[in-house]
Amino acid sequence: MTGIAIAGAAEAQVGQALPGLSASDVMAEAARAALADAGVAPADVDGVFAASTQLPWASVSLAEELGIRPRYSDSTMLGGSSPMAHLDHARAAIDAGLCDVALIAYGSTQRSVGRASASVQEIDPWEAPYRPMLPVAAYALAASRHMHAFGTTPEQLAWVAVSARRWAQGNPRAWSRDELTIEDVLAAPRVCDPLGVRDCCLVTDGGGALVVTSAERAAALRRRPVHLLGAAEAHSHRHISAMADLTTTAAVESGRRAFAEAGLTPADVQSAQLYDAFTITPILFLEDLGFCPKGEGGPFVADGRIAPGGELPVNTNGGGLSYAHPGMNGLVLLVEAVREVREAGRDVVLAHGNGGVLSTQCTVLLGSEAAAEERPRAMRARARRPGGAPLARRRSGASRAAGR
Amino acid sequence: MERSPVAVFAEHCRRRELAYQVDEAGRPVFRPRVGPATWRVSAGHGTVYAATVMRPRGGEPRSLVLVDLDEGFRMMSRVVGAEPDAVRVGARVTLDWADPEAGADAEDAAPVPVFRLQPEAGA
Numbered sequence: 001m002t003g004i005a006i007a008g009a010a011e012a013q014v015g016q017a018l019p020g021l022s023a024s025d026v027m028a029e030a031a032r033a034a035l036a037d038a039g040v041a042p043a044d045v046d047g048v049f050a051a052s053t054q055l056p057w058a059s060v061s062l063a064e065e066l067g068i069r070p071r072y073s074d075s076t077m078l079g080g081s082s083p084m085a086h087l088d089h090a091r092a093a094i095d096a097g098l099c100d101v102a103l104i105a106y107g108s109t110q111r112s113v114g115r116a117s118a119s120v121q122e123i124d125p126w127e128a129p130y131r132p133m134l135p136v137a138a139y140a141l142a143a144s145r146h147m148h149a150f151g152t153t154p155e156q157l158a159w160v161a162v163s164a165r166r167w168a169q170g171n172p173r174a175w176s177r178d179e180l181t182i183e184d185v186l187a188a189p190r191v192c193d194p195l196g197v198r199d200c201c202l203v204t205d206g207g208g209a210l211v212v213t214s215a216e217r218a219a220a221l222r223r224r225p226v227h228l229l230g231a232a233e234a235h236s237h238r239h240i241s242a243m244a245d246l247t248t249t250a251a252v253e254s255g256r257r258a259f260a261e262a263g264l265t266p267a268d269v270q271s272a273q274l275y276d277a278f279t280i281t282p283i284l285f286l287e288d289l290g291f292c293p294k295g296e297g298g299p300f301v302a303d304g305r306i307a308p309g310g311e312l313p314v315n316t317n318g319g320g321l322s323y324a325h326p327g328m329n330g331l332v333l334l335v336e337a338v339r340e341v342r343e344a345g346r347d348v349v350l351a352h353g354n355g356g357v358l359s360t361q362c363t364v365l366l367g368s369e370a371a372a373e374e375r376p377r378a379m380r381a382r383a384r385r386p387g388g389a390p391l392a393r394r395r396s397g398a399s400r401a402a403g404r
Numbered sequence: 405m406e407r408s409p410v411a412v413f414a415e416h417c418r419r420r421e422l423a424y425q426v427d428e429a430g431r432p433v434f435r436p437r438v439g440p441a442t443w444r445v446s447a448g449h450g451t452v453y454a455a456t457v458m459r460p461r462g463g464e465p466r467s468l469v470l471v472d473l474d475e476g477f478r479m480m481s482r483v484v485g486a487e488p489d490a491v492r493v494g495a496r497v498t499l500d501w502a503d504p505e506a507g508a509d510a511e512d513a514a515p516v517p518v519f520r521l522q523p524e525a526g527a
Contacts (some may be wrong), residue, residue: 125410126434126435126436126479126480127480129504129505129516130468130480130481130482130516131458131466131505132458132468132480133458133460133468137456137458137468140456140458140468141454141455141456141468141469141470142454144454144455144456144493145453145454145493147493148454148493148494189459190457190459191458191459192456192457192458192459192468193456193457193459193489194456195456239435240470240480241435241470241478241479241480242435246453246454246470
């Protein structure tokens with residue numbers, strides 16, 4: 001077996017962290033748990049990857065916490081999509097022989113210390129005079145444009161929150177599990193029109209970690225490997241006033257490249273973990289990643305089609321809207337994608353990270369052993385088929401969609 | 405470079421001019437940045453590209469918009485002289501000026517470019 005695989009995955013302190021724990025402590029607990037999951041000792045790790053708004057020296061802190069003396073270190077900051085980028089970078093480093101066992105970790109105590117101190121906003125002279133409530137105002141602007149351009153409705157946005165809640169109700173570990181209706185979402189206090197509080201993600205503590213190594217090495221470890229089928233990153237701007245088209249993100253690029261590498265299309269994806277900081281974001285990513293045409297994301301998410309029993313399982317743990325959202329949510333999405341392959345029997349799972357104000361987009365496709373073995377054949381088949389497979393609506397997902 | 409983009413922009417603002425840069429091909433550039441050396445002054449007419457009403461807890465609702473100026477650049481701003489929730493995407497707007505934030509430190513703080521809704525045709 002060639003390629004890269006995830007050999008261990010874990011979360012820590014999701015929800016409310018114990019009093020006194022720092023972001024670095026949370027990251028370290030998750031890292032130790034992921035290493036135990038993989039059956040790998042800290043001393044075997046020679047590559048460290050981490051980023052957190054609370055930890056400017058994240059990979060250095062991570063190595064100190066675990067007593068690791070790495071030969072490869074990467075604190076790349078892409079906001080919420082950083083862990084997906086770290087996975088892409090870890091793959092490159094392992095392929096290049098720069099490290100053998102990579103540890104990717106994240107930790108946050110933003111609920112405990114408050115968002116304002118956990119995530120300090122840079123002062124931007126071209127936006128600051130208008131005192132934008134960031135990041136939510138930026139996503140509200142994008143939602144306003146999407147509604148104007150495509151007729152997307154507040155009810156369709158609300159379906160994203162309600163679908164997430166229904167997944168959370170099947171997950172005893174989810175932060176928010178109370179009944180939530182479309183009417184509840186629409187009647188909730190507005191934050192930045194058209195987004196209300198139920199359109200906004202949770203603010204929780206928490207951390208996560210992955211152990212990544214060659215598929216060959218992973219095969220000899222404790223857990224069945226979860227294979228990296230494709231990964232790609234892209235970014236288009238840092239500030240919302242510099243985003244060219246507020247209805248189209250760089251996920252178009254990251255998705256196209258990740259699917260091309262995997263030799264797969266959206267029709268092959270059995271569950272999708274899509275960064276849901278706000279209800280508009282999964283709509284944008286379903287369009288940009290090719291699950292539906294541009295502008296049809298609103299109808300795509302409506303009427304329970306991404307909820308349990310729907311056509312495409314999206315954010316199967318309850319997502320950032322109902323499970324947990326510790327500041328930068330990429331690692332939580334990846335851990336859930338791993339869980340989906342390991343425990344829900346999915347062969348192909350997509351995890352898509354977003355960072356900043358729709359700024360950074362990173363797409364990862366994970367798969368089972370079967371999907372990894374299938375991959376060379378799928379890629380040959382795709383090469384013979386000019387234009388690739390149609391990116392039309394899914395037809396066959398419903399039977400697989402039931403249950404977590 | 406003799407002066408920062410922020411300094412050049414602010415000097416125009418003190419003259420009630422909304423300045424933008426153009427690149428070597430004559431294309432408008434905004435947000436101002438290090439690089440383009442040529443500045444021009446906008447006629448101050450544009451269209452609301454995206455709009456929200458920010459509702460801070462315990463504070464007054466505030467307008468926030470992205471405006472596409474007719475010269476072909478986009479900027480963040482706010483609409484004044486109207487209820488914030490009366491601002492629609494696609495509305496035509498005209499440049500106006502607001503005083504800098506109270507407490508903004510410098511006495512040489514420049515006026516802030518904002519926008520007003522244009523009266524509907526025939527109104």
